[in-house]
Amino acid sequence: MMFWLLLVAGLAGGTYALRLVGPTVGARWQPGPTVTRLLEVAPVVLLIALAATATVAGESADDGGLNPARLAGVAVGAGLAWWRAPMLAVVLGAALITAGLRAIGLA
Amino acid sequence: MCSNNNTAIGRIVQREVWPVCAAYALVGASFGAIAATAGMPWWVAPLMSLTVFAGSAQFAALGIVLAGGGLVAALVGALVINARLMAYGFQARDALGRSRGARLATAHLITDVNTALILREHDSHRRHRLFRQAGLWIFAVWNLSVVAGLLLGDRITDTAALGLDAVLPAILFALARPHLGAPAVRRCALTGAVLAIASAPFVPPGVPVLIALVACLLEAGPSRRFRRPGARS
Structure with a gap:
């Protein structure tokens, strides 16, 4: 309970503070090109790293380990996203491939 | 446009x-x-x-x-x-x-x-x-x-x-x-993913993705030196 409250409060406060930096100090200070570049790249690196670890290890601590059905599902979903398919196709593709492979007995 | x-x-x-x-x-x-x-x-x-x-x-x-x-x-x-x-x-x-x-x-x-x-x-x-x-x-x-x-x-x-x-x-x-169009960003993202997966067995859960951020330096370092001389306006 406390954990969740702190998580939501910390995230909400931190995110709003980040949103407010530009509007409040923007007249006096602007980030340089290196900082701007880092602000662009870091989120992408983190999202991809999280996608990779969640694919390999599973999303919850107790279903850990490499899982062929999940791996195939994520590969299909990621492939669809790569070729700019709509989000619906990405979600359904990943879920259906994984569910289908499990239905025919692949873990 | x-x-x-x-x-x-x-x-x-x-x-x-x-x-x-x-x-x-x-x-x-x-x-x-x-x-x-x-x-x-x-x-x-x-x-x-x-x-x-x-x-x-x-x-x-x-x-x-x-x-x-x-x-x-x-x-x-x-x-x-x-x-x-x-x-x-x-x-x-x-x-x-x-x-x-x-x-x-x-x-x-x-x-x-x-x-x-x-x-x-x-x-x-x-x-x-x-x-x-x-x-x-x-x-x-x-x-x-x-x-x-x-x-x-x-x-x-x-x-x-x-x-x-x-x-x-x-x-x-x-x-x-949408952000993976630039090869430099792809390189950082790929390096980060490898770092996260490789470090996962050795660090507490949640930390691997933070370790992946080291890969950002790939981009910040060279591109900065690259861009400075050409930067005009």
Whole structure:
């Protein structure tokens, strides 16, 4: 309970503070090109790293380990996203491939 | 480049924001459903969606917590993802409104979508109206779809049979996809993913994705030296 409250409060406060930096100090200070570049790249690196670890290890601590059905599902979903398919196709593709492979007995 | 300067705000919202809203509805519903099946208290997902209002970061926090990561790892990971909102704040500064109250309220609506949308607009009144309208649409759709997903997820008993564990990574990848066009960014992302997977067995849960951030230095280092001499204006 406390954990969740702190998580939501910390995230909400931190995110709003980040949103407010530009509007409040923007007249006096602007980030340089290196900082701007880092602000662009870091989120992408983190999202991809999280996608990779969640694919390999599973999303919850107790279903850990490499899982062929999940791996195939994520590969299909990621492939669809790569070729700019709509989000619906990405979600359904990943879920259906994984569910289908499990239905025919692949873990 | 096509100019939007005479197109009604409502038309632009219909043409450019509604399709994005459809995608976000799905991401929001998935977020709600995964939160419901993950066994967190029912109020966490909707409260987070209202107060944080940043899909990628919410998904990252959820992913890190589900992987067994602690509070600090989840906060750092999610806030790094939201650091880009700081850059958007500078770009959208003049579009937030005139009065202090309007600026404080509209700042909460800063997203990737409306920040990109106003790049083509030059009149500050139009910039504000477009920014606020697009932001409100996304805000409404995002929060309603999270609740819908939560209700849906409550009825799901076997997440593995439905392949839901493949949905989270696929969505994370799809959210990053628009930024993977530049080879330099792809190189950083790939290096980061390898670092995260390789370090996973040796560090506490949640930390591998933070280790991946070292890969950003690949980009910050060389490109800076690269750009300086050529930078004019």
